[in-house]
Amino acid sequence: GQQLNQSPQSMFIQEGEDVSMNCTSSSIFNTWLWYKQDPGEGPVLLIALYKAGELTSNGRLTAQFGITRKDSFLNISASIPSDVGIYFCAGQYSNTGNQFYFGTGTSLTVIP
Amino acid sequence: ETGVTQTPRHLVMGMTNKKSLKCEQHLGHNAMYWYKQSAKKPLELMFVYNFKEQTENNSVPSRFSPECPNSSHLFLHLHTLQPEDSALYLCASSQDNSNYGYTFGSGTRLTVV
Numbered sequence: 001g002q003q004l005n006q007s008p009q010s011m012f013i014q015e016g017e018d019v020s021m022n023c024t025s026s027s028i029f030n031t032w033l034w035y036k037q038d039p040g041e042g043p044v045l046l047i048a049l050y051k052a053g054e055l056t057s058n059g060r061l062t063a064q065f066g067i068t069r070k071d072s073f074l075n076i077s078a079s080i081p082s083d084v085g086i087y088f089c090a091g092q093y094s095n096t097g098n099q100f101y102f103g104t105g106t107s108l109t110v111i112p
Numbered sequence: 113e114t115g116v117t118q119t120p121r122h123l124v125m126g127m128t129n130k131k132s133l134k135c136e137q138h139l140g141h142n143a144m145y146w147y148k149q150s151a152k153k154p155l156e157l158m159f160v161y162n163f164k165e166q167t168e169n170n171s172v173p174s175r176f177s178p179e180c181p182n183s184s185h186l187f188l189h190l191h192t193l194q195p196e197d198s199a200l201y202l203c204a205s206s207q208d209n210s211n212y213g214y215t216f217g218s219g220t221r222l223t224v225v
Contacts, residue, residue: 003154031211042202042216044114050211088155092211099168100214102155 004089004103012109019076021106023089031092032072033100034063038085046087047074079110115139118203118217125193126225133188133220135203144186145214146178147202155202161186162208193224 006023013019023032031050035043047058049065049072056063064073072089089103116137125131137144146158160168161180175197177189186203200221204214 031213033213035213035216040218040221042114042116042118042204042218044216045213048211048213090213099157099160104154 004091004101006087006089006103006106008106009104010107010109012111013079015079015081015110015112017079019079019083019108020073021075021087022071022073023091023103024071025091025101026070027091027093028069029091030069030094031100032063032065033090033092034061034072034074035088035090036085037088037105043086043088076108079108081110081112083110084108114215114217116203116205116215116217118201118220120220121218122221122223124223124225125190127193127195129193130189130191132190133201133203133222135186135188135217137184137186137203137205137215139205139215141205141207141215142183143206143208144180144183145204145206146186146188147204149200149202149219151199159188190222193222195224198223 004023004025034047037043047056047063052069053067054065060077062075086105086107088105090100092100119134143162148156158172159178164180175192179187200219202219203217206214
């Protein structure tokens, strides 16, 4: 199946720093989603993007739908210890119910 | 609480045991999914059910057997598993023909000894 590549694979940052991660695909997507998975839990939806170029925020998180429709970006500003977890992107080809494909994940560690 | 409940949260089983994982969703969704998440590997889609019908089976070994009696409940029956089957098994649900994404349960951490 379709694989989305996320980078970086892992990040270790100091509390208060900003974080950037991205997701790329060989295919054009119509929908991009960003999820966060806390240790020992399932992924939880953070942000949904539906239009090329769209920039959407959720608190300290901002995500963008790349103009080429083959990539997406997630930024976290002023990181805090509870930002620790694995961040997944997910993409969908069509708005008519096709499957979502998940990225390989970015593991974030925040050092207090 | 996401609206998708998985039980048990943790399971340890021997290679000759038979056990079942249960997933229940209270969101009115009509599609349900089983994913396997192993350490340092991407999420692996195992099974997809739309309106109780299985629409995808990603070459999963027959020792994993899904069951979807109605659109709110999904089971994964396990028998004669191998140690490499130890992983976090995640259930998710969604509304078919929707681009709102999946809602995941908290997962069952399975250890095969």
